[in-house]
Amino acid sequence: MKTLSVTLAACAALGATAAQSQDANSPFSAEFSVELQTDFTVDSSAPGGEINNTFATIEGALSFAFTSRTSINSTLVLEQITAPTSDSFLEDHGLYAEELYFAHDFGAAQVVLGKFNPAFGLAWDAAPGIYGVDFAEDYQLTEKLGAGLVIPFAAGQGEHALSLSFFNADRSILSESLGENRGRTNRSDGGVSNTSAPESVAISLTGAFGATGYNLGLQSQARGVGDAEDQTGIVGGLSHEFATGSLPVKLLAELAYFDHFDGTADSATFATFGAEALVGPVTLSAVYAMRDVETLPKDHLATLSGEIEILEGLSGALAYRYGDEGGDETHTIGALLAYEF
Template identity: 35%
Template sequence: MTTVSSRRITLLAMTSLLAGCLCQAANAADAAAPDEQPSQEDTADEAVPLIAIEGSGELQMDAGIGNNGTTSLYATVEPEVTVNLSDAFRLFGHFVYEPVLDPIEGETNVFRSQGFYAQELYAGLTVGQAKFALGKINPVFGVATDEAPGIYGADFAGNYDFKGALGLGVKFFLSEDTIGSGDDALTVKQTIDASIFTADPSVLSRSLFTDRGQFHWQDYRVGNTDLPESFALAYVYSTLNADDEVGGPTGRIALRRLAARASNVSDEWDLLAAGQTAIDLGDEQTLRPLAEIAYFIHENGYGKDAASVTLGLEFQQGDWITSAVAAAHDRFGASGPADYMLTASFGRIFKTDMTGEFRVDAAYSNARVDGVETNVVGLRLHKNFSWQSSGPGL
């Protein structure tokens, strides 16, 4: 019978071996470069910048409806920074500035508990058709967390994604084809995403300005082992347009295990299937449906299973966008009723010479969580940003 100590030693050895492989592969990738390099003129369009920054900034107000309504005004800024040390090796950081503590119920909270932290921070390496990431990563699992439309559309799905974990991730590119040409061209990709990970107990789990506290293994019942024992595996089929947005049939199936630290707690096993697409209706009209279902075996390490469903629909007419999302989460055999959310959003894209493009949305959400029903209205100002150095990477 394998002891806990020997298992940890084995996992540590595997992690060290993988890290060593990354370093040796980086040297091999650089050494394998052909002696004859194309001229700078030939590669000008494909030059990789030394530093690239992109992300988004939001100003949002949420107002609860009712006698004990809570109002919050806050900012969310998410810069993503890539430093390309070579064509194959890069450093990546995804940082978040947002409220890191819950608002005070029944009061008006203005920029309360805003904190800044690293959600992802890793070294990346490209070897052939594989991209590796070692460090603080987001294991690939759900789609709705990032893609559900509207201000509140991703609220339920965001509860079961396991972001900001420590581990190793790899994306294998199985195929890539181009359909059409010019601005209407679509890229069809098939990839396999795999990762091994655990919750981040380091100082990186804390936040600046407002300290949300350092992670402790007791904070989670699963996914919190000393060394990476949890894993996620996903097959992704995507159809993307020139802006790297969904332009056609896109789907994902995923399997995840969240390992328990304590011997008397069960591991959580999760299955997920998701699909979305974009349907061009002509006359600047686009319909974007989304569906995701997830099943959780021994959710959070407890004996009961659970399931979540998110259904979304977005309609765009030129610069005007409206959407609706219905979501539910049911713990099978639990005494209380299932959780649910119904939300609708309406927004518009604006463009000015001074500010560039930005978007304003208004939304309403009706939800029941743990038997408590809430009604919230929200208003959000959203703007994307990007910058990159003029020179190529090292």
């Protein structure tokens, strides 16, 4: 299921969004996504791993346009902050600001300043199904303070965007949450990009040629307190839609490699492969993903999902998840009800 979180790769649309708000005689615009999900781990080799967890995720993308080119934007998230260790129903939820940034469209380029999600990879959002994004989310860049530049351009009858970000981890009051408080991030917590200034950088190139989309990315995240080295990484992905015939199919593949993953001495490799097909009113999808951190057991993920639109903006999904993670095997059945407005 897709989220409404605004990434830097999408900032090329900010100028158009602001202009639309002005045309509607209202400088304010908002989009919301409300999800209710149940994960029932029916079998687990880990002691106490067979639990049932029901939780909500609510995201709001808010924008206020000062002019047709200038806006302030935020993404607010209410979600489960603490992973449960026993059966849980709508427990431990907190509200926080994932993004809060100023944006200006110069025409040939867009600039963002503040707290935002730098662009790097797409599988963390684009992999299909309820669980298809689980491994790729490990390298998603979120909640960074700094500046970004997006240069959209056309080439080969396709639309493309080059993104450049300079950032460090958010340690402001915005790193806390209301309700279940996840605590404020401090320098002493360590972690890559947790530095006193924007010493980390990410570069991303995304676009499409007809039905084929691509993304390429490089990053260097400066080491924080207690880290051994800076983390460097590279990512590349392809997707293609086969629209011919009575069974439209979309395929996705993304590979990512990191040296000194999470500031350690280990390298790490991630792979995500997905397929989805529209069969009547139901979208069926499958994902296989692999996570290989150098000194740890190799992890595997396999998912099957079915999604159907119930009403306009309202959809439901059922899924199966097999995980082999850290030497423990789990089998999970999940259900999701989502509404976007």
